[in-house]
Amino acid sequence: MNPLMDVSALNHRMTSGERTVLLDVRWALGDPHGREHYLEAHIPGAVYVDLPTALAGPADPGQGRHPLPPLQQFQESARCWGIRDNDVVVAYDDTGSTAAARLWWMLRNAGVSTVFLLDGGLSAWRAAGYPVEGGLEQATLGNVTLTDGAMPVIDATQAAQWPGRGVLLDARAGERYRGEIEPVDPRAGHIPGAVSAPTAGNIGSDGRFLPGEELRQRFIALGVRPDVPTAVYCGSGVTAAHEIAALEIAGFPAALYPGSFSQWSNNPANEVATGAAP
Structure with a gap:
């Protein structure tokens, strides 16, 4: 299923009264002010989702900076956002879906098949001339029942072996992959054998995903x-998770390594490669 919904389709759902749970997931590395951005202006009816607290457990060197939260905690959050069983859920941000994709993946993994990314996010909504509003939206408590394991995942041991049996993609910026800079993790570089595939290459200048064939x-x-x-x-x-959405649009299934480089680089037993070559 295509993971995307365009702004005209969302607007049609909203104006025709079709039940839609709309979630605002504004967060970016280095910008902790997502809630303030939401309070200033968001798509009408959208409920704010705080990525660091609702879509991740506490940072742990053994698990990574944003480990997946326990299922029961995630289910409680989803109900607080108003999600009921069989709802259509649309997630958006203002950074090319790079944050919203985390929620998309987590809900898909939890058994919610009717969850979509708003292609182009808030910028595309505004560019189309649709309204925004400020303040805080309160959702009516939902009753969704979540499960676990609907999407494939790998751990650090599998990540180490993966290049020998398949393709391991590194979705970070190229300079982090090459080890030229590392703003947050203890060592710079990449998992040996991984191929650089920055998420920025998945979207156009308008913040929308590139066409499937591209x-x-x-x-x-x-x-x-x-x-x-x-x-x-x-x-x-x-x-x-953004890369997995792009791969799905392209017709390729892919597994997620949730701990990612933050977990990998915290284990001194794990080798780290630098430079442009895998």
């Missing part, structure tokens, strides 16, 4: 094939 050609050039297992990591498992 994404398909991008990933094929990186070694992805239908018969080759693909896995993705990033810094802490957030933007890697």
Whole structure:
């Protein structure tokens, strides 16, 4: 299923009264003010989701900076956002879906199949001339029942072995992959054998995902094939979900390494490679 919904489709759902749970997931590395941005202006009816507290457990060197929260905690959060069983859920941000994709992936993994990313996010909504509003939205408590394990995941041991059996994509910026800079994790570089595939290459200048065929050609050039297992990591498992959405648009399934480089680099037993080569 295409993970995207465009702004005209969302507007149609809203104006025609079709039940839609709309979630604002504004967060970016280095910008902790997502809630303030939301209070200033958001799509009408959207409920704010705080990524660091609602979509992650406490940072732990053994698990990474944004470990997945316990299922029961996530279910309680989803109910507080107003999600009921069989609801259509639409998540958005204002950074090309790089944060909203974390929620998209987590809900998909928890068994919610009707969850979508608003392609282009808040910027596309505004560009289309649709209204925004300020303040805080309060949702009516939902009753959704979540499960676990609907999406494939790998751990650090599998990540170490993955390049020998498939393609391991590193979704971080190229300079972090090469080890030229590392703003948050203890060591700079990448998992040996991983291929650099920054999430910025998944979207156009308008913040929308590239067409499916363009994404398909991008990933094929990186070694992805239908018969080759693909896995993705990033810094802490957030933007890697964006890459998995892009791969799905392109027609390729992929597994997530939730601990990602923040977990990997905290273990001194794990080798770290630098430079442009895998």
